[in-house]
Amino acid sequence: MRGLMMDRPLLLRSFLQRNEQLHGRRTVSAVADDGLVTRTYADIGRRARLLASGLAGIGIGTGDRVATIGWNTLTHFEAYFAVPCMGAVLHTVNFRLFPDQVAYILGHAGSRAVLIDADQWPLLEQVIDRCPDLQTIVVMNGPPPGSRLAGRAVHGYEDVIAAGDADYDFPEFDENTAAGLCYTSATTGNPKGVLYSHRSMVLHSLAHCLADAFGLSERMRILVATPMFHANAWGIPHSAALTGAVLVLPGRAPDAARLVGLVEDLQVTHLCGAVSVGVMIRDFVDPAAARHDLTSLEAVWLGGQAPTEALVRWFEEHAGAEVWQGWGMTEASPLATFNHVDHDLRAEPTEDRHRRALRQGAPLPLVELALVDKDGHSVPWNGTSVGEFRLRGPWIAREYFDDPERTAEVFVDGWYRTGDVGVVDPDGYMRLHDREKDLIKSGGEWISSVELENALQAHPGVSEAVVVAVPHEKWRERPLACIVPADRANPPDPAELDDFLAARVAKWWIPDRYEFVSSIPKTGVGKTDKKQVREQFRS
Amino acid sequence: MRGLMMDRPLLLRSFLQRNEQLHGRRTVSAVADDGLVTRTYADIGRRARLLASGLAGIGIGTGDRVATIGWNTLTHFEAYFAVPCMGAVLHTVNFRLFPDQVAYILGHAGSRAVLIDADQWPLLEQVIDRCPDLQTIVVMNGPPPGSRLAGRAVHGYEDVIAAGDADYDFPEFDENTAAGLCYTSATTGNPKGVLYSHRSMVLHSLAHCLADAFGLSERMRILVATPMFHANAWGIPHSAALTGAVLVLPGRAPDAARLVGLVEDLQVTHLCGAVSVGVMIRDFVDPAAARHDLTSLEAVWLGGQAPTEALVRWFEEHAGAEVWQGWGMTEASPLATFNHVDHDLRAEPTEDRHRRALRQGAPLPLVELALVDKDGHSVPWNGTSVGEFRLRGPWIAREYFDDPERTAEVFVDGWYRTGDVGVVDPDGYMRLHDREKDLIKSGGEWISSVELENALQAHPGVSEAVVVAVPHEKWRERPLACIVPADRANPPDPAELDDFLAARVAKWWIPDRYEFVSSIPKTGVGKTDKKQVREQFRS
Known part of the structure; x- marks a missing residue:
């Protein structure tokens, strides 16, 4: 017997529309070459629709992969919504990889267009000949260096916006439609593509915003140091749009001085980035000199690897900020666990609290975590038995894009084998020991x-x-x-x-x-x- | 092009399983005839599986409607999960309706079993002859008055649990499978049934727990004065199970003295109930006498109708608690809007703050709100233009259960016509004027x-x-x-x-x-x- 509820699809466009209606006056700020640019969500929504219809005008259609090669900027943020909401696929490319890998990624994805920051032009020149499907180039955040490259049309981003249709509205389609594509670099072999759906992104964002997870809220001012080419920037752009949180994007090649300056100038409450970003900030700020004030920070969410206790203590002492962490990977959208510290543990002595803060957290709602031995048998959650972590859930990948061989290696019996090894404490919180290969x-x-x-x-x-x-x-x-x-x-x-x-x-x-x-x-x-x-x- | 993410269904069983894993030591307390009973979520999960397999043993199968006629108790809470998670449909019956209406509801739903509180036995005796599909009676919270009633087998609740299978586990099925059935009493004609799905209940619960909605969290101790027969008790039992929040259920016929006593004894942080419950508490507590202490309360969520400013002020002054409200109805699971007060409005003068607190809120994520005139044309969101509210979203009903005529009246063009009339302010927050018929x-x-x-x-x-x-x-x-x-x-x-x-x-x-x-x-x-x-x- 089926329920009789409306069959409404979970689509990213609903975030953008709600944001315009409820949080139109709130803002996203980004560092551009000529200073800080601030735009309201109302304006971003309007420009995202213009961009989508402008891209349609230069030949981008449903299901087309549209690559981005860019820093954390306002234009990249607009593309984060315009491309999936028009029914195309946002393919974020890590430009820090070797040119051979970038060429592989663009070619394997069959991306039809690329939105590229002007400063990444030399990279495109190196790889374009190996990307036969790539027909359209749009240059963001700078003037196009020419009108054509290797026979392909080159457009300016603002020209595409200017050619857009002000009456355009995002279409409705099935929630399982592909929304994003992101390649994860493997230690051996070529990168592997994960193809996200609107459904997986919407559910992942709702999980982000739960009070007992990141609790992402309109009251936050969030500095996103996580690159937007990296696993959907942890989903923060989507969750910010869902809630109307103020976002701060650090632009091209941010260093510690810029990040600290943004925290101070824009009174940032939450900073997200790799552990190495946290280390960089710590090494830059000299508390004794009292030149910098990080006290607007409530929490620093560090990822990519486990932060050390020393780093946790430093942010607590010098910024009054908690260090948060989760555990995830490109295949998990990326968030699988989050280390929410339960209220009744907050009163514990500092040392116990830190020990708990250093765990990678408990599975988010709807995510199933399994701990298994080499033969796939369950290992007890006792804090000492070591096993490999497996994942299952609506925002976990079920296969790699067009890569049956690599798919067969890690997607087994309906589960994703993460290759990460560790223990689970009796309260359901996991501790990561190593990547299996790092043991x-x-x-x-x-x-x-x-x-x-x-x-x-x-x-x-x-x-x-x-x-x-x-x-x-x-x-x-x-x-x-x-x-x-x-x-x-x-x-x-x-x-x-x-x-x-x-x-x-x-x-x-x-x-x-x-x-x-x-x-x-x-x-x-x-x-x-x-x-x-x-x-x-x-x- | 479809995304390549796991096709995992959104099922209520995931809440129960996660709760046992992460929050097994947390508790639900309920007032029973012989005092307060407290049970851990681990125990509740175990008993829910026993109940499900016990019900299967006495003939309840997939898709069967299992009615409940009961107060807010632990047994009712267990049934809230056992019945839908086994693939049957939890059909909560409002026993305060006239016996003729109860007979209609049980008959129309074709409920095959009923779980009934011992004190409601006389009601069942009155209606049983008009319920031909009803074959099995399970008596909760008291001894069964006999072994048979009008030819039907009568079981004790604990006997069904005792006969359950300790190795039983909840099955997996499609997320659109029916999970719950609730009838809304109409002002004219017979009550109308709304058939919820697992998907609608899971998404509704996630929305509940968003930081910018109710923000339901493990740190809360929530007293549920909303009857569990009324629109899923606003979904609070599900959201509590999702997060591990401590729940307090007030049992049989709670009066103001009991509710206030529970707040004091269990240091309740959040109380949910009808506006009339808030009025009842206010009239019972004499602040001048200083006999009662409501200061553990952080917020009082009142529903069913708009609270008055006087009531908002009373709870602020005498309990230090905010009054929260939303807007919804049985057809909306029930929550369509929530009056989250944005952080930047909290600093406003008391009068402005109250004026904002008296609004019914903004649509929750994934819920679309429309304001239309008599002809269905859009009315501007300017705070003065009056229209009727329409709703669309994944937890809004699309039709009434087996009632094409009433369905045709209110489900139009893919929208649900609520019959409620009011305005929407430019910031997207609605103010309810009246039911259309109350203007x-x-x-x-x-x-x-x-x-x-x-x-x-x-x-x-x-x-x-x-x-x-x-x-x-x-x-x-x-x-x-x-x-x-x-x-x-x-x-x-x-x-x-x-x-x-x-x-x-x-x-x-x-x-x-x-x-x-x-x-x-x-x-x-x-x-x-x-x-x-x-x-x-x-x-």
Whole structure:
């Protein structure tokens, strides 16, 4: 027996329409080359419709992939809604990847148009010949460098807007229609595409805005340091549009000085970005000098990897801000868990509170989390039994775009095998140990590189630490710690680090070697690049 | 082009499962005949599965309607999940209706079983002969009065639980499967049934829990005075299960003393109920005597009709609690709008704040609100143009259960015609004037009975006021005010009331007559019964 409720589709256009009706006077601000630009949601809605009809006018139709290669800007934000709401697919491209990977991504997706920031033009010149489907180029945030490139028409973004139809309205269609496409870079092989639907994006946004998750609200002023090419910028643009939250987009190549300046000038309440962004801000701000004021911040949501306790304490002490985290990945839209700290745990002593804050959180509503061993059998949620995490839910991918071979590797029995390893506490909160490939297999036992890194980073002489496996004849693998000293000129004594660790981890976990470096290599999305560290110190 | 996300159905069972995993230690408390009973969500989940498998054992199958006739109790709460999650339909029956209406409802729904509170047995005896489909009776909260009634088997609730299968798990099925059935009593004709789906209930609950709506959270302790037979108790049981909020259910025939006692004893943070419940509490608590302490309350969510400014002020002054309201109806699951007060309006002077608090709110995400004139043409959202409200959205009914004639009257062009009349302010917040039938048509103009009532209730000599139309030879209709004086022995002087109103409403709105009464008649769901008032004073 079926219910007799209206069969209304879950579509992103409803966010935009509601926002215009209820929050038309609220704003999104973005850093442009000539300063801060602020636009109301009413204006953004109007321009998104003009953009959609303008794109239709230059040949973009239903189901077409429209790539974006751009920073966190107002134009990119408008495209975030215009493209999916017209029935096309927003294909955000990470321009920090190698040109070969960008060429692969654009070609594999079959993107028909690209909206590109003027400063990324040289990248497009390098890859255009390998993108036969790409017919239309729209240049954002700067003048088009020419009227044609390799035989393709080049348009200015504002010209497309100007040619749009003021009476255009977004169409209605099935909620399972594709809305977005994002490629996740693999450690081996080519990037893999995840094709989001309107339904998955709407449900993911509702979950974001739940009081017991991020609780995203109209009262927040949110600085989005997460790149908009990275997993829908964690879905924050959609959730902000749903609620009318004030958004702040940091524009081209933001550094710590710009981010801190935006927090101060626009009284930002919430900042979202990679853990490395949090580290960058900490290293930039000198609390003793009292030159910067971060106290408008209520919370800093850091992702990509686990923040250290030292970082959590720093933001608490110097900004009065909580550090929030979740766990997710491109395949999960990206948010699968969120570390909401229950009200009855808030009264706990600081140390216990931090221990809880360092967990990756509990599954969001509608997301199912499983912890399994190598054979796929369930592992108990007791805080000590280690297993691999699997996910199921309405905003988890069920396959990769046009990639049956890679699909078969990780989508099994209706579940997504994340490749992440860890434990679940009895209260349902998970703790991530490692990517499966980052675990160190030593003498038949596992060593968690993440736990070693956290232990090392608690040492006052250590600014940043990354632990990787190096081959070992007898033990198969042994840990090596690569360390950025707090005082570059005076790295800590290895024997002293040994003693420090001995009080914190099992004796056989203590690294065989410490290497002192001036910086740790990062991936295009700001995560520690363990692959590169491993290669550097293999011998 | 379709997205490639998992096709996971939105089912109520996911709330129950998540709650057991994450909030198993949290509780629901309910008043039973022998005192307060408290049960953990882990225990409730276990018992819900036992109940479902026990019901299956006595013949309840997929799609069967299972009626409940009961107060707000733990057993009723368990049935709220057990019945829909097994694939049957929870059919909540308002036992305050006339027996003829109850017989109609049970018969029309074709309910196969009924779960009935022991104290409602006499009602069942009166109607059973008119319910041919009703084969199974389960008695909750008391011993079964016999083993058979009119040839039907009678079971004790705990016996059904005891016969349940401990290994049973809820099945998975399509999200559009019917989950609940609730009849709305019409002013003329028979009640009309609304058939909810799992999808509509899940989406409605997510909307409830949004930070900018009710923001329902694990930190809340919520007293549900809204009857569980009334429009899913506003969806609060579902949303509480989603978040792990502590629920307090007031049991059989709660009066003001019990509700106030529960607030004090269990440190309730949020109370939900009809406006008449708020009035009842106000009249019971004497702030001067300082016998009662309502300061644990953060908010009181009152529904069914608009609260008066006097009531809003009373709760603010004597409980430190905000009064929240929304607008909705059985056909809307029930919540269509919610009056979230934006953060930037909170700093306004008290009077402005109250004026805003008295609005019925803005449409929830995914709900579309239209304001139209008699011909269905759009009316501007300017705060003054009056129209009828129409609704569309994934938790709005599209038809009545097995009632094509009544369906045709109100479900038009894909919209639900609510019959409610009012205005929408330019910021998208609506103000309800009246049910269309409660408007007073005087000399070709409309007089709002609600606005007159609000104005009268601001007078210190008025405890409660209701304004209805009485026939008038010249003007067609004129307003009559029926007033409960604050001091029963000294009703205010009509001339003084005229002067008081003259400063607040148009002169021709001033009622022709004032009638002083000791109480205002109420409907079975606690709303002012204007129909009865009209009939009483027609001549």
